[in-house]
Amino acid sequence: MNGLQTSDEITVTRRDFLAGAAAGSLVLGVHLPALAQGAAAAGAAVLPPEINAWVVVQPDERVIVRVVRSEMGQGTLTGLAQLVAEELECDWSRVSTMYPTPGESLERKRVWGSFSTGGSQGIRQSQDYVRKGGAAARMMLVQAAADEWKVPAAECRVDKGVITHAGSRKRATYGQMARAAARLNPPAEVPLKDPKTWKLAGQRLARLDTVEKTNGSQVYGTDLKLPGLLNAAIRDCPVFGGKVRGVDSAATLKMPGVKKVVRVGESAVAVVADTWWRAKKGVDALNIDWDLGPHAGVQQADINATLKAGLSAEQAAVGNSVGDVRAALAGAARRIEAEYAYPYQNHATMEVMNATAKITMSATGTPQRCEVWTPTQNGEGALAAAAEAAGLPPAQCEVYKLHLGGGFGRRGAVHDWVRQAVAIAKELPGTPVKLVWSREEDMTHGRYHPITRARLTAGLDAQGDITGLHLRISGQSILAGIFPQNVRDGRDPVVFQGLNAGGGEAMIGYTFPALLVDHAMRNPHVPPGFWRGVNMNQNAVYLECFIDEIAHATGQDPLALRRKLMARHPKHLAVLEAAATRAGWGQPAPDVGGQKVFRGLAQMHGFGSYVAACAEVSVSAAGELKIHRIVAATDCGHAVNPQQIEAQVEGSFVYGLSAALYGECTVKDGRIEQRNFDTYPVMRMDTMPKVETVIVASGGFWGGVGEPTIAVAAPAVLNAIFAATGRRIRELPLGNQSLKRA
Amino acid sequence: MNRLNVNGKVLNHNAEPDTPLLWVLREQLGLTGTKYGCGVAQCGSCTVHVDGAPVRSCALPVSAVRETQKITTIEGLSPDGKHPLQQAWVALDVPQCGYCQSGMIMAAAALLKDKPRPTDADIDAAITNICRCGTYNRVRAAIKQAAGGSKTAGLDIIHIQRSRS
Numbered sequence: 001m002n003g004l005q006t007s008d009e010i011t012v013t014r015r016d017f018l019a020g021a022a023a024g025s026l027v028l029g030v031h032l033p034a035l036a037q038g039a040a041a042a043g044a045a046v047l048p049p050e051i052n053a054w055v056v057v058q059p060d061e062r063v064i065v066r067v068v069r070s071e072m073g074q075g076t077l078t079g080l081a082q083l084v085a086e087e088l089e090c091d092w093s094r095v096s097t098m099y100p101t102p103g104e105s106l107e108r109k110r111v112w113g114s115f116s117t118g119g120s121q122g123i124r125q126s127q128d129y130v131r132k133g134g135a136a137a138r139m140m141l142v143q144a145a146a147d148e149w150k151v152p153a154a155e156c157r158v159d160k161g162v163i164t165h166a167g168s169r170k171r172a173t174y175g176q177m178a179r180a181a182a183r184l185n186p187p188a189e190v191p192l193k194d195p196k197t198w199k200l201a202g203q204r205l206a207r208l209d210t211v212e213k214t215n216g217s218q219v220y221g222t223d224l225k226l227p228g229l230l231n232a233a234i235r236d237c238p239v240f241g242g243k244v245r246g247v248d249s250a251a252t253l254k255m256p257g258v259k260k261v262v263r264v265g266e267s268a269v270a271v272v273a274d275t276w277w278r279a280k281k282g283v284d285a286l287n288i289d290w291d292l293g294p295h296a297g298v299q300q301a302d303i304n305a306t307l308k309a310g311l312s313a314e315q316a317a318v319g320n321s322v323g324d325v326r327a328a329l330a331g332a333a334r335r336i337e338a339e340y341a342y343p344y345q346n347h348a349t350m351e352v353m354n355a356t357a358k359i360t361m362s363a364t365g366t367p368q369r370c371e372v373w374t375p376t377q378n379g380e381g382a383l384a385a386a387a388e389a390a391g392l393p394p395a396q397c398e399v400y401k402l403h404l405g406g407g408f409g410r411r412g413a414v415h416d417w418v419r420q421a422v423a424i425a426k427e428l429p430g431t432p433v434k435l436v437w438s439r440e441e442d443m444t445h446g447r448y449h450p451i452t453r454a455r456l457t458a459g460l461d462a463q464g465d466i467t468g469l470h471l472r473i474s475g476q477s478i479l480a481g482i483f484p485q486n487v488r489d490g491r492d493p494v495v496f497q498g499l500n501a502g503g504g505e506a507m508i509g510y511t512f513p514a515l516l517v518d519h520a521m522r523n524p525h526v527p528p529g530f531w532r533g534v535n536m537n538q539n540a541v542y543l544e545c546f547i548d549e550i551a552h553a554t555g556q557d558p559l560a561l562r563r564k565l566m567a568r569h570p571k572h573l574a575v576l577e578a579a580a581t582r583a584g585w586g587q588p589a590p591d592v593g594g595q596k597v598f599r600g601l602a603q604m605h606g607f608g609s610y611v612a613a614c615a616e617v618s619v620s621a622a623g624e625l626k627i628h629r630i631v632a633a634t635d636c637g638h639a640v641n642p643q644q645i646e647a648q649v650e651g652s653f654v655y656g657l658s659a660a661l662y663g664e665c666t667v668k669d670g671r672i673e674q675r676n677f678d679t680y681p682v683m684r685m686d687t688m689p690k691v692e693t694v695i696v697a698s699g700g701f702w703g704g705v706g707e708p709t710i711a712v713a714a715p716a717v718l719n720a721i722f723a724a725t726g727r728r729i730r731e732l733p734l735g736n737q738s739l740k741r742a
Numbered sequence: 743m744n745r746l747n748v749n750g751k752v753l754n755h756n757a758e759p760d761t762p763l764l765w766v767l768r769e770q771l772g773l774t775g776t777k778y779g780c781g782v783a784q785c786g787s788c789t790v791h792v793d794g795a796p797v798r799s800c801a802l803p804v805s806a807v808r809e810t811q812k813i814t815t816i817e818g819l820s821p822d823g824k825h826p827l828q829q830a831w832v833a834l835d836v837p838q839c840g841y842c843q844s845g846m847i848m849a850a851a852a853l854l855k856d857k858p859r860p861t862d863a864d865i866d867a868a869i870t871n872i873c874r875c876g877t878y879n880r881v882r883a884a885i886k887q888a889a890g891g892s893k894t895a896g897l898d899i900i901h902i903q904r905s906r907s
Binding site for chain 2: 062072073091094203204210211212213217220225256276277348349351405406436438439440643650651653654658676677682683684685688
């Protein structure tokens with residue numbers, strides 16, 4: 001999710017057909033049919049000419065805004081439409097959205113730019129050119145009216161899709177001018193509004209995609225219906241790196257509805273049947289002879305030992321270095337040291353991995369076209385994966401995106417399920433086949449949150465002030481698993497997320513006289529992935545809990561210590577102060593149900609935004625934890641839809657606290673042990689705290705929203721637990737630890 | 743042919759008796775609003791009503807449902823999608839990805855039938871469905887709104903009437 005590429009997209013680029021115009025350039029005159037979002041299966045809908053790539057205005061005044069970033073719950077669909085509509089000055093009540101396909105985009109030299117929807121980039125990385133798309137369309141519509149009326153365009157006014165000219169008392173609607181505007185050349189200069197003058201953007205508008213999600217009519221990938229559709233279930237080797245040696249499918253082939261048993265790559269077997277349930281039963285009846293491969297003997301303890309050894313390794317890649325930490329630690333009056341650990345976690349999207357694929361044959365009996373319908377965070381990545389699996393040029397392939405039943409990073413960088421679906425469809429040419437994973441398949445074949453450990457050592461002088469800090473990370477690199485070409489000399493720059501000296505994306509908020517952040521890369525065989533919040537999640541636990549440790553060890557208030565260290569990081573400090581103030585830091589928290597309530601703080605910077613949280617918890621004498629209230633502050637620069645930012649911040653605590661409280665995947669005999677929500681618990685209603693969000697939109701930059709707050713969830717709660725119990729939890733998840741009073 | 747009474751209609755299907763009700767609804771009867779999430783009655787995405795009671799249809803063999811029992815799915819919760827819970831869900835923009843929401847609404851509808859003015863504890867006990875996006879607090883607010891509580895839940899969401907033309 002960091003960086004715009006995906007591993008699949010790189011394949012596309014290598015094939016070198018993507019050489020294209022800069023994202024956001026306006027292409028006129030060419031009409032290509034696009035698929036209405038949510039109606040992918042219904043076929044192409046013919047539309048009137050577009051004003052430009054981003055805007056279609058219909059004669060009946062309906063405005064269609066093209067959006068290529070994927071909607072997976074985060075609200076980007078509505079936010080991007082707000083930005084386009086703001087500049088377009090159209091009537092919001094008539095706005096709807098549409099997903100152009102990746103195939104159309106390639107045909108048009110990537111006119112819509114990146115499809116990648118990860119790294120909390122959906123809005124911040126495309127806001128500039130989508131706003132220009134809206135503004136240019138407005139200028140062209142006005143110009144068309146001015147030309148017809150033979151008046152200067154500058155004298156025309158626009159309000160909610162109606163163009164007026166006061167002097168001549170002329171009036172026209174966007175729908176009336178659309179056809180003429182589409183024939184005009186795009187303006188060379190497209191000035192954008194000052195965000196301070198926004199009317200639609202920045203407002204607490206309702207989402208555009210809610211009603212369908214309340215009556216069962218929203219079509220997800222798993223719900224897709226196509227004529228002649230068959231269904232597939234799959235079993236991949238339980239050990240990563242294993243293979244299918246042989247398969248006895250005799251029993252399966254006799255079962256009702258079963259059409260075919262298909263070997264998928266070297267490691268999986270699928271059953272195709274008329275219904276998914278029959279396909280799944282067919283898979284259960286297969287007798288597969290596995291070659292479990294080289295990792296079948298790997299246990300969790302082996303992985304832990306490998307990572308522990310990395311904590312003391314001589315060789316480590318440097319992420320951030322200030323002064324001479326070794327000298328500072330050697331000369332310190334006092335040293336504090338702690339070790340932390342963060343486990344593997346599965347994304348556990350509510351909708352399991354799925355894709356529908358169809359191969360169409362030519363008259364001579366060779367594959368001619370490959371179509372895929374799938375929920376993906378990157379339509380272009382899905383297209384590249386489909387093309388490679390089909391053995392066809394991307395120009396002969398197409399991907400129709402559906403809204404995601406959760407993404408969280410699982411559906412962006414690697415499209416393993418798309419490759420499987422295409423491989424299966426190749427065995428049944430002419431027939432669309434829908435591959436749906438079982439939850440067990442999904443849980444055991446994820447791309448897991450990387451496992452890491454950390455050792456932190458702080459040197460203090462006689463007054464208790466920090467003279468140096470060494471943060472050694474040992475463990476898995478996501479880039480090594482997904483984009484190995486981006487790892488140079490054993491250094492994965494993404495590992496240091498939130499701990500960087502600069503760069504604007506994920507910067508540490510403290511100044512120390514000496515600092516060393518380094519990483520000993522240790523890559524077990526379990527495949528890692530970008531997991532909502534990515535490496536910020538564990539780095540926040542390591543840094544923010546250790547700062548809390550130093551505060552308590554030196555008898556300082558955790559907020560007061562941070563203020564001292566954050567003097568040169570005013571934006572970091574401002575959100576921390578905002579959270580602390582709203583929470584009432586410094587005043588005792590009121591008791592709840594006879595239990596004393598304690599607070600903990602955490603702050604981070606990531607995905608371009610500054611975030612902080614204050615957690616309020618109580619722990620009963622028996623060790624029962626209750627998280628009562630979270631106050632979260634976020635500075636994302638510009639706030640496009642505050643009520644959706646609040647929804648993302650609130651959701652971040654569900655994702656982050658699920659991870660902190662329960663989230664752990666463990667390895668036994670080379671395979672992931674957890675198979676479903678009974679062994680991989682997540683947060684439910686009864687453990688959900690109140691969340692109060694403070695949006696500190698300081699302006700002047702565009703930060704992400706979907707991910708950064710997750711990082712502060714765990715450390716704020718862990719620090720509050722220490723305040724309540726005197727127990728310092730250094731290994732997650734919490735559920736493995738006793739919280740009885742120390 | 744076997745029969746089920748779903749959303750007020752008697753419908754035929756040819757599923758094997760051990761097929762979970764969920765897959766009969768989705769694959770035999772085309773009612774895909776009810777979702778598969780776990781298959782082991784953990785997540786609640788598959789929640790439907792059988793004679794008014796919330797049931798996790800992914801773990802209920804279709805053979806255990808008699809033709810006389812009335813099954814209600816999200817598609818049949820109200821004739822026009824305007825059940826008070828659906829209205830509250832829209833008013834408070836509850837869904838994020840939306841995948842779990844059919845099950846959430848069905849579980850909440852059963853709760854309100856049982857307890858028209860549920861307390862927080864009632865909601866905690868009845869709504870054990872999993873949402874990974876994290877809509878729990880808005881789900882709670884929407885249940886309370888449908889039960890006659892605050893109309894905005896402090897969210898102050900701006901609803902601009904969608905134009906039909």
